[in-house]
Amino acid sequence: MNTEKNYHEIEFTWPEGFYSDGVNTGMREKRPDLGWLYSETPAVAAGVYTTNKVCAAPTALTKKTIVQSHKLQAVVMNSVFANSCTGKQGEKDVALEQTLVAKKLNISPSLVGVASTGLIGAYLPMEKITAGISKLQGKKTDTVTKAVMTTDTRSKKISVSFKLGDQLCTLTGFAKGSGMIHPNMATMLAFITTDAAVSPAVLQKLVSELADETFNQITVDGDTSTNDMVVVLANGLAKNEELVSSSPALATFKSALHHVLAFLAQSIAADGEGATKLVEVNVDNAASTQDGKKIAKAIVGSSLVKAALFGDDPNWGRVMSTIGATDAAFDPQNITIKLNDTLVVDHSLAVKFDKTAASDDLKGSKVTIDVDLHDGESKGQAWGCDLTYGYVKINAAYHS
Amino acid sequence: MNTEKNYHEIEFTWPEGFYSDGVNTGMREKRPDLGWLYSETPAVAAGVYTTNKVCAAPTALTKKTIVQSHKLQAVVMNSVFANSCTGKQGEKDVALEQTLVAKKLNISPSLVGVASTGLIGAYLPMEKITAGISKLQGKKTDTVTKAVMTTDTRSKKISVSFKLGDQLCTLTGFAKGSGMIHPNMATMLAFITTDAAVSPAVLQKLVSELADETFNQITVDGDTSTNDMVVVLANGLAKNEELVSSSPALATFKSALHHVLAFLAQSIAADGEGATKLVEVNVDNAASTQDGKKIAKAIVGSSLVKAALFGDDPNWGRVMSTIGATDAAFDPQNITIKLNDTLVVDHSLAVKFDKTAASDDLKGSKVTIDVDLHDGESKGQAWGCDLTYGYVKINAAYHS
Known part of the structure; x- marks a missing residue:
């Protein structure tokens, strides 16, 4: 780990080319309950996913999607219902979400990830979800960070800035999680976006390694959820020379990513259900x-x-x-x-x-x-x- | 497991030749906090002990004592202080307890077990303990079952009766435990006495096997204590033919012992700290x-x-x-x-x-x-x- 800080925290902002939104679909009373984020161009994607053998439909689909090509352009996500233990119907629903978002953005469904958090064992209200997706827009707000909250008392988000060569890059992450927080990734949702250009192999290696030291070292209650994942999207719009394993600038990116993951992991622990400290x-x-x-x-x-x-x-x-x-x-x-x-x-x-x-x-x-x-x-x-x-x-x- | 019941529950009583007592030494305000049980003759002894690597002095000593000869004639026990994480002083104190009880009963110290439960990291108040031991008598009361209670809301005890050949035998057990209750024995104190004659090898085998299905399958909070043990004493005063691995009557003894261990284990779980069910x-x-x-x-x-x-x-x-x-x-x-x-x-x-x-x-x-x-x-x-x-x-x- 590079101990010299080559990054600094900045006010929350989306990296170049990333957009986001959140809406209320009526799954809960007032607060936003559905959101998305997307990049104007396909992004390199990497992730770590729940180790729970009862893996929810959205998590299974997103994992499969990322593993195939290490590319993703959008992620749609909801709270209230986890779409877990929902069998064939759950798989159909998640495929429909993927299709709806792809159509709306005019991209391939294979570039869309899906995430859910909430109650296990209930089907998604697909009319509400469908209507909600039709309302999502491309904004620079932080509403999506609230749309995934369940028993969270606050949204958890961070942006950092750093230079790769001459290019100024931004790394922005957010997470939800408050209960069912325990080992082995599987424990909450976290999405990290950056405009840095990073090779798929390097991105995956960094996420796996750093999640082990951060997200996999928090616990709230020892329970490992069926739904959770950490997904990183890197769209390369900062135009830096793509980071590969031999890049001298890799240490800078790694320390910035470590900072973001550690911040989010600690924020989840501090916001553990009922926690006072x-x-x-x-x-x-x-x-x-x-x-x-x-x-x-x-x-x-x-x-x-x-x-x-x-x-x-x-x-x-x-x-x-x-x-x-x-x-x-x-x-x-x-x-x-x-x-x-x-x-x-x-x-x-x-x-x-x-x-x-x-x-x-x-x-x-x-x-x-x-x-x-x-x-x-x-x-x-x-x-x-x-x-x-x-x-x-x-x-x-x-x-x- | 023999499904036919060859035993039946009876009112709490000590088996032939076993005596017990409990007193208040001032470690707590009023309730008894020190007690013992002993047999008028040396008993065959077997046990299972905490797997916690930070093993308290009394548990380590009792294990060592039983393993040496599989004989024990008395066990002295206290609540309030666990005598755990107490180093050399803790070892001295537990040896002194052993000696005091041995002198009082005029038996060898190698026939005395010691057990403690309570706060970790404080030394035993040996003046109080010494004065308390001097007051202990040989009674047929159940006070000892209360002397080991900490956050327990009730004492947990049971007696069953069964026949081995023509001999009527009694099996009596009690346990304490309410918090720090989790896997791998290590999780509470339980003492079982019987006047049945059982070979050391068979007794040890039965205790290990049945504790695995009973005490090792309860949990209150996932925490494994440094102190706990299950000890069975069989003094043979019922005069049955000693049970060995080929004895036809072994199934009867095993089912009675299983019933006692299962009852005590479930009683501990039901009396878990704060439990309502x-x-x-x-x-x-x-x-x-x-x-x-x-x-x-x-x-x-x-x-x-x-x-x-x-x-x-x-x-x-x-x-x-x-x-x-x-x-x-x-x-x-x-x-x-x-x-x-x-x-x-x-x-x-x-x-x-x-x-x-x-x-x-x-x-x-x-x-x-x-x-x-x-x-x-x-x-x-x-x-x-x-x-x-x-x-x-x-x-x-x-x-x-």
């Missing part, structure tokens, strides 16, 4: 990257740790116990833990600390748990949120 | 027993399923999604699900059903989820509970 776990000196990532993710995934943090409780015993329950390699006698920089365990032994001060210190909107395994030289990071009354309320009330 | 999952026609058990356990472990059940919501989409996220073998197009006998998914497609009636039907104290995979001929079962405001409250408030 973002939890970041940094594991240092692990025997391997795999071990570090596994331990970091186990800690942000522990219900007991999450509930303790909701209660501002510096309960490091639950962190120790969670580490111990993983199948990662580590020395149980050699674990050091800091909660928001307060040393609480030193080489697996309790340290005296001011519990009231430590508890007060956990009341903020972000908690950092640093774990030193004193074992190897690898690192692992993960992000999650606390477990709250709000989570239970949302998920007991969100009726099917 | 017991959830039982039955997976049928799985490709293998492993697949069946894995899927059953994943369903009772899903936060989204658990929260939906708290809300009396027949949200089968979350069950489907959970099945899909496992790495078990199954056909995603061929899943049939019933919630409390209401068919909701047939071969992976939504079935129309009366949602109000189905929701009303989920309001009871037990919910059964039946999953038919139409795949092989194996089964899997698991037990858990719903995810409630109470769980969050208990675990955000239970301060370290």
Whole structure:
């Protein structure tokens, strides 16, 4: 990873040649529930998709479409209904969506991706969807980022700017996700657009690699959805020399893409259902990257740790116990833990600390748990949120 | 498994030659917090222990003690403090407990097991423990079942009676556990006593095998504790012919032991922290027993399923999604699900059903989820509970 920042965040904007819109179709009362984004020219496309074996129709179709040619020009997306567990009818519906968008843009259906999020097991109301698609326009607004929200409390979006050679490029991403957030991509929708020119092989490699360090290291509730995907579109309209694996400028693009994916992943964790705080776990000196990532993710995934943090409780015993329950390699006698920089365990032994001060210190909107395994030289990071009354309320009330 | 019942439940009683007691040492305000059980003669002992690599001092010592000779005559146990993550001091303290009990009973320390449950990372208050041990007597009461309670709302205990040859035998078990309840034994304390004579090898084999089908198939919160164990003591005072692997009467003992372990495991799940209902999952026609058990356990472990059940919501989409996220073998197009006998998914497609009636039907104290995979001929079962405001409250408030 290039540590020098060759990019900077800018106000939300769509990259050159990308347009978007969102409308209300009546699937929900007022808020936009259907949206799209498209590029004026076909874009190089890459993605990662749910590992859930019960894969929803839109996700399966988009994956198939991208894998065929690594090209995509438009993605249509809706909230409210996931079009998952809908059998042949679900496949028909998603094919119809693809066709409607293709006709409207006068492009091939094989250049259209489809995404859905919402309730599993209900058919899409195709009259509403059809009418909605007919209303979509080519705008530069951010409405689409709201159209995919379900229990999200805010839209999650970011734009960064960077130079490739002499060409100024923009990278813009947005994501939705709040519940059913767990491992292995499968966990939310994220769309990233850029006007940079990138070869399909490089784009796919970067997305797979960086999603592993970002989206695949967040968890809200340990549940992996049937629908989710991260899709990146690169239309090349910035006119830079196409990035290939040997390009010197690749490091710049990679660091910018990493920043966007990490920002969106952390935003999803912070907006986890019912969450009052973002939890970041940094594991240092692990025997391997795999071990570090596994331990970091186990800690942000522990219900007991999450509930303790909701209660501002510096309960490091639950962190120790969670580490111990993983199948990662580590020395149980050699674990050091800091909660928001307060040393609480030193080489697996309790340290005296001011519990009231430590508890007060956990009341903020972000908690950092640093774990030193004193074992190897690898690192692992993960992000999650606390477990709250709000989570239970949302998920007991969100009726099917 | 012998399906004919050769045993029957009786009022709680200790088997021949077993005695017990519990006292308050001041670790908590009023309720008993220290207890023991012992046999008047050395008993054959077998156990299963936490798989958490951060294994607490008492659990490590008891395991070591049992493994050495498969003999035990007494077990001393306390709540409030887990004596976990306590290093050399924790090992000293547990050795002292062993010695104190041995002296008091005039037996070898190598016949004494120790168990603790409670807060991780604090040292045992040895003055209180020492004074408490000096007060313990040999009674036939059930106070010890209360002395190990932490966030448990009720003690969990059972006695069954059966005949081996002409000899009437008693099998009595109790357990504690409410939070940190998850896989692989490691998840609560359970002690089972019997006056039946059983060979060490057979006893160990039965405990390992039956714990796998019972205690290892419950989950409350996915967290595996550092302390827990299931220990069975068989003192042989019923004077039956010692059970060996070829004994015809072994089936009777096995079915009685299975009943006791299953009862205690389900009692723990039903008394999960904050639980309002017991959830039982039955997976049928799985490709293998492993697949069946894995899927059953994943369903009772899903936060989204658990929260939906708290809300009396027949949200089968979350069950489907959970099945899909496992790495078990199954056909995603061929899943049939019933919630409390209401068919909701047939071969992976939504079935129309009366949602109000189905929701009303989920309001009871037990919910059964039946999953038919139409795949092989194996089964899997698991037990858990719903995810409630109470769980969050208990675990955000239970301060370290």
